[in-house]
Amino acid sequence: MILKPRTLIDKLWEAHSVADLGDGVSLLHIDRIFLHERSGAVALRSLKAAGRTVCRPALAFATIDHIVDTETGRGDHTKFSGGSEFIRAMRNGAGDFGITFFDINDARQGITHVVAAEQGIALPGATMVCGDSHTCTLGGLGALAWGVGSSGIEQALATQTVEERRPQSMRIRCDGRLTADVFAKDLVLSLIGQFGASGGAGFAIEFTGSAVRALPIEARMTLCNMAVEFAGFTGIVAPDDQTIQYVQGRPYAPQGALWEQAIKYWHGLASDDDALFDRDLVVNVSSLAPQVTWGTSPQHVVSTDGAVPDPGAAATGLTDPAQRLSMEAALRYMDLTPGTRMGSIPIDAAFIGSCTNARLSDLREAAAVLRGRKVAPGVTALCVPGSTEVKRAAENEGLDRVFKDAGFEWRESGCSLCFFVGGDNFGGARRVISTTNRNFEGRQGPGVRSHLASPATVAASATLGRIGSVRDLNTP
Amino acid sequence: MQPFTILRAPAAPLMRSDIDTDAIIPSREMTQVGKTGLGSRLFANWRYIDVHQKREERAEFVLNQAPYRHAQVLLAGENFGCGSSREGAVWALHDFGIRCIIAPSFGSIFRANCLRNGLLPIILESTTVEKIAQQMEVSNGSASIVIDLIACTVTDADGTNYPFSIPPQQREMLLRGLDSIGLAINRLPEINLFHENLNRQQPWLFAGHLKD
Ligand code: SF4
Numbered sequence: 001m002i003l004k005p006r007t008l009i010d011k012l013w014e015a016h017s018v019a020d021l022g023d024g025v026s027l028l029h030i031d032r033i034f035l036h037e038r039s040g041a042v043a044l045r046s047l048k049a050a051g052r053t054v055c056r057p058a059l060a061f062a063t064i065d066h067i068v069d070t071e072t073g074r075g076d077h078t079k080f081s082g083g084s085e086f087i088r089a090m091r092n093g094a095g096d097f098g099i100t101f102f103d104i105n106d107a108r109q110g111i112t113h114v115v116a117a118e119q120g121i122a123l124p125g126a127t128m129v130c131g132d133s134h135t136c137t138l139g140g141l142g143a144l145a146w147g148v149g150s151s152g153i154e155q156a157l158a159t160q161t162v163e164e165r166r167p168q169s170m171r172i173r174c175d176g177r178l179t180a181d182v183f184a185k186d187l188v189l190s191l192i193g194q195f196g197a198s199g200g201a202g203f204a205i206e207f208t209g210s211a212v213r214a215l216p217i218e219a220r221m222t223l224c225n226m227a228v229e230f231a232g233f234t235g236i237v238a239p240d241d242q243t244i245q246y247v248q249g250r251p252y253a254p255q256g257a258l259w260e261q262a263i264k265y266w267h268g269l270a271s272d273d274d275a276l277f278d279r280d281l282v283v284n285v286s287s288l289a290p291q292v293t294w295g296t297s298p299q300h301v302v303s304t305d306g307a308v309p310d311p312g313a314a315a316t317g318l319t320d321p322a323q324r325l326s327m328e329a330a331l332r333y334m335d336l337t338p339g340t341r342m343g344s345i346p347i348d349a350a351f352i353g354s355c356t357n358a359r360l361s362d363l364r365e366a367a368a369v370l371r372g373r374k375v376a377p378g379v380t381a382l383c384v385p386g387s388t389e390v391k392r393a394a395e396n397e398g399l400d401r402v403f404k405d406a407g408f409e410w411r412e413s414g415c416s417l418c419f420f421v422g423g424d425n426f427g428g429a430r431r432v433i434s435t436t437n438r439n440f441e442g443r444q445g446p447g448v449r450s451h452l453a454s455p456a457t458v459a460a461s462a463t464l465g466r467i468g469s470v471r472d473l474n475t476p
Numbered sequence: 477m478q479p480f481t482i483l484r485a486p487a488a489p490l491m492r493s494d495i496d497t498d499a500i501i502p503s504r505e506m507t508q509v510g511k512t513g514l515g516s517r518l519f520a521n522w523r524y525i526d527v528h529q530k531r532e533e534r535a536e537f538v539l540n541q542a543p544y545r546h547a548q549v550l551l552a553g554e555n556f557g558c559g560s561s562r563e564g565a566v567w568a569l570h571d572f573g574i575r576c577i578i579a580p581s582f583g584s585i586f587r588a589n590c591l592r593n594g595l596l597p598i599i600l601e602s603t604t605v606e607k608i609a610q611q612m613e614v615s616n617g618s619a620s621i622v623i624d625l626i627a628c629t630v631t632d633a634d635g636t637n638y639p640f641s642i643p644p645q646q647r648e649m650l651l652r653g654l655d656s657i658g659l660a661i662n663r664l665p666e667i668n669l670f671h672e673n674l675n676r677q678q679p680w681l682f683a684g685h686l687k688d
Binding site: 015016018019021022023024025027029031038039041042045046050052055056057058059080081082085086089100123125126131132133146147148149150151152154155158159160161163164165167197198201202228229231232233252254255258259261262265297299320321322323325326329419420421422438440441442443446 | 491492493494496498499502503504506507508509510511521527528553554555558559560561562563566581582583584585588589592593602606643644645646656657660661663664666667670671674677678679680681682683684685686687688
């Protein structure tokens with residue numbers, strides 16, 4: 001029998017499909033479930049109210065990241081009124097159902113997507129859901145991971161399944177090699193800029209090509225993190241030796257004979273050479289420059305030496321009137337005029353954090369820029385490690401000192417100001433350059449204008465007091 | 477859940493693309509561990525002049541205008557509901573009274589959340605959505621469209637019919653007001669067999685601490 005060539009996603013989908021529900025909808029087995037206090041707490045409460053139970057608690061994990069304060073000495077109390085109720089509901093719910101819970105003071109606490117990789121909970125080839133859109137981050141490990149809502153989490157807990165319509169397949173091949181001052185964040189921003197924030201709608205995206213192979217695992221997670229900003233169902237990079245090395249020895253990773261068996265299977269996890277994708281995109285990244293967003297959608301992006309575009313210009317090629325309305329609304333919200341050089345835009349705050357860019361390698365990249373430099377006067381600068389483990393590792397190599405000496409505040413781990421929940425804020429700062437993934441209106445606070453960039457660019461901008469990349473810095 | 481069959485109603489035009497779930501419901505508006513009472517917080521940043529104090533309505537915002545104050549249908553640009561997976565966006569729309577959203581495309585998690593809560597997300601060509609939006613504007617909101625989930629068609633104010641597609645299982649769930657969790661629970665024996673089989677093929681997935 002000759003088997004039809006399959007994509008990596010096909011293989012993972014088929015290996016987990018419990019039932020075909022018709023017209024491309026499958027009931028998928030979920031290997032891992034992660035909860036956080038925002039969506040997880042609601043899911044558990046609702047599950048309990050319905051008199052339902054958790055099917056396999058050993059496969060579910062929970063932590064606290066979204067609402068918890070990130071200042072030293074934090075506890076259940078939050079600056080966001082009502083926040084502690086979410087924390088307690090998460091803790092009690094996890095206790096009631098026997099779910100492994102990384103509490104506030106646990107050394108394993110942190111942003112779910114960072115923790116899931118770090119603890120070896122997410123594995124290559126495994127399916128995983130969390131009540132959070134950035135679960136796709138774990139595609140960087142070759143996991144089939146995606147975000148669901150609270151009810152999706154409830155279903156996964158109660159039945160170990162979720163139904164999903166099978167996405168179409170897209171391959172984005174990135175040829176060439178990123179230069180040393182250009183990062184995965186710049187790559188993914190430029191992809192969204194080129195193909196549009198809805199360019200991946202209906203697709204699961206496999207990232208391939210020499211530039212992706214060359215990316216370390218943490219950078220692959222940055223790339224996959226923003227697949228959802230591209231409207232993709234999820235993103236994935238096929239596992240390779242780097243992936244296997246990354247996973248080995250992590251607390252929940254398989255061991256001994258099972259480890260040997262696992263890596264044999266993982267080595268075979270790739271799209272077949274002649275597999276057909278519904279959409280194939282190819283880019284060359286060798287001349288890519290550092291990127292920064294100007295508007296309120298991640299597709300509103302230019303290089304840091306570029307200028308704010310003109311929605312009216314024929315060059316932007318907008319055919320959809322709704323698109324143009326969005327661009328005009330973005331300019332108003334961002335208080336920018338077309339033609340303004342990005343490098344002339346002053347900033348009030350700089351934020352290094354989030355599941356996109358707050359792993360150890362990100363902090364190292366930012367620290368490399370900050371070493372021997374100072375944050376510009378009047379700029380509020382904040383670094384929030386992606387997990388307590390990242391924080392500890394960073395402190396072990398003295399990165400905290402570099403941040404603090406430069407004038408950054410050094411925080412406990414959590415989502416923090418990646419989004420505005422109602423408590424913590426930028427203290428009146430209006431324009432923020434940020435390593436996060438969303439520049440939506442109000443995302444980081446009412447009226448706050450967010451510019452997304454890589455950790456290196458955020459660090460450089462913090463020292464310049466305006467938008468700029470490492471290319472704009474003088475040697476210290 | 478309330479079944480969805482046929483709905484005749486005006487459709488509120490909110491014709492921007494990429495309306496994200498942070499706009500549909502800002503995070504700070506979800507102050508309780510629960511799913512209810514979010515209707516007044518829907519689109520808070522766009523709906524109210526001063527979200528922090530008096531919450532005076534912004535007259536130009538479509539849902540504040542007379543024909544749409546109780547809108548059941550929303551028209552939007554592409555990629556509606558992109559961004560955060562927060563189901564609060566759907567709970568807020570539902571609580572406000574919205575039963576159906578028509579757009580050229582949707583955020584995928586948002587779309588799944590709609591189906592889980594009895595809201596019908598319909599994909600139509602952007603030119604069609606624009607056309608319906610214009611009919612609504614020209615008539616000052618007095619026109620109605622018909623959404624028929626039995627026939628899978630939308631009929632605009634001029635009487636033109638547009639078919640839409642939805643997977644049969646999802647259609648069935650909406651038509652009968654079924655809950656997908658309940659449906660999956662009915663399949664537990666089959667799911668457990670599948671799990672055992674997967675465990676035999678990939679034993680490293682459920683070993684050590686992960687054994688139950
Ligand atoms: S860091 Fe930001 S994007 Fe990531 S999970 Fe937290 S709130 Fe969401």
